[in-house]
Amino acid sequence: MVSPAIALAFIPFVVTLLIRYRHYFCLFYRAVLVRRVRDYLTGIPKEERAFQYVLTHTIPGDPQHILETFDHWSYHCEYLSNLGPQKAKILERLIYEKAPLRVLELGTYCGYATILIAQLLPLGARLYTVEMDERKAAVAEKVIRLAGFDDDTVELIRGPSQEVIPQLKEKYGLSHVDFIFMDHWKRCYLRDLQLLEAHDLLLEGATIVADNIIFPGAPHFMQYVKACGKYKWRIHRTSLQYFRAIPDGVAQLTWTGLQ
Ligand SMILES: C[S@@+](CC[C@H](N)C(=O)[O-])C[C@H]1O[C@@H](n2cnc3c(N)ncnc32)[C@H](O)[C@@H]1O
Numbered sequence: 201m202v203s204p205a206i207a208l209a210f211i212p213f214v215v216t217l218l219i220r221y222r223h224y225f226c227l228f229y230r231a232v233l234v235r236r237v238r239d240y241l242t243g244i245p246k247e248e249r250a251f252q253y254v255l256t257h258t259i260p261g262d263p264q265h266i267l268e269t270f271d272h273w274s275y276h277c278e279y280l281s282n283l284g285p286q287k288a289k290i291l292e293r294l295i296y297e298k299a300p301l302r303v304l305e306l307g308t309y310c311g312y313a314t315i316l317i318a319q320l321l322p323l324g325a326r327l328y329t330v331e332m333d334e335r336k337a338a339v340a341e342k343v344i345r346l347a348g349f350d351d352d353t354v355e356l357i358r359g360p361s362q363e364v365i366p367q368l369k370e371k372y373g374l375s376h377v378d379f380i381f382m383d384h385w386k387r388c389y390l391r392d393l394q395l396l397e398a399h400d401l402l403l404e405g406a407t408i409v410a411d412n413i414i415f416p417g418a419p420h421f422m423q424y425v426k427a428c429g430k431y432k433w434r435i436h437r438t439s440l441q442y443f444r445a446i447p448d449g450v451a452q453l454t455w456t457g458l459q
Pocket residue numbers: 281282283284306307308309310311312313314330331332333336359360361362383384385388
């Protein structure tokens with residue numbers, strides 16, 4: 201049995217922890233607890249609820265308006281792990297600068313970054329986006345079509361990245377990519393980067409953008425990038441989507457072509 205005096209001594213420690221990490225608790229509350237309760241009460245998955253809101257509040261065929269509607273939902277209703285408006289500016293600038301023709305996105309989710317990228321692509325460019333979760337892919341498909349993009353501009357590939365990447369050349373006719381946006385599970389970043397290298401999919405000078413490099417972080421991926429000598433890299437410091445108080449970063453790599 202813990203004596204009341206010892207228990208009392210812990211109170212300042214617990215209070216300090218709660219104050220210091222309040223934003224992370226808030227994230228856990230919004231992203232996990234609220235989601236579970238609403239999933240249970242409505243019987244509809246969170247991403248489908250978000251889509252129903254977007255469908256009734258947005259202008260079809262206007263990708264920018266769809267993005268704003270998603271942002272409104274994520275700020276005011278339920279947290280979604282979309283790229284969000286701050287990081288969108290970083291990605292937007294890079295797409296403008298690089299004007300890529302063959303883009304690969306790993307982790308489509310609801311299609312937020314997909315339509316952000318697709319609306320900025322030069323004429324004749326194509327975006328391949330990979331999602332392994334069938335329910336999320338179904339929502340993304342509806343969002344992509346709602347934004348007005350057809351199969352020639354955006355191809356949604358259903359399946360885990362580790363199975364899709366080795367098939368990109370033969371099955372999807374994608375000989376090389378010049379821009380990659382990695383935003384799937386962070387533990388897959390390193391494996392998939394090495395898969396892209398092994399299957400000779402990276403065009404010299406290709407840009408790879410990897411989200412959530414600080415929170416939750418991808419330390420093995422960054423260690424490899426820094427040590428292997430095959431990439432030039434930099435980190436764009438920003439904050440977690442829809443949580444300005446939680447620091448995060450987006451990594452920008454350039455493939456030098458050196459094996
Ligand atoms: C953070 S969300 C992506 C957000 C999206 N890029 C956006 O900005 O709107 C991560 C998504 O990656 C998907 N995912 C995770 N690991 C994957 C893998 N190995 N292959 C394909 N999809 C994956 C998850 O199902 C989830 O939908």
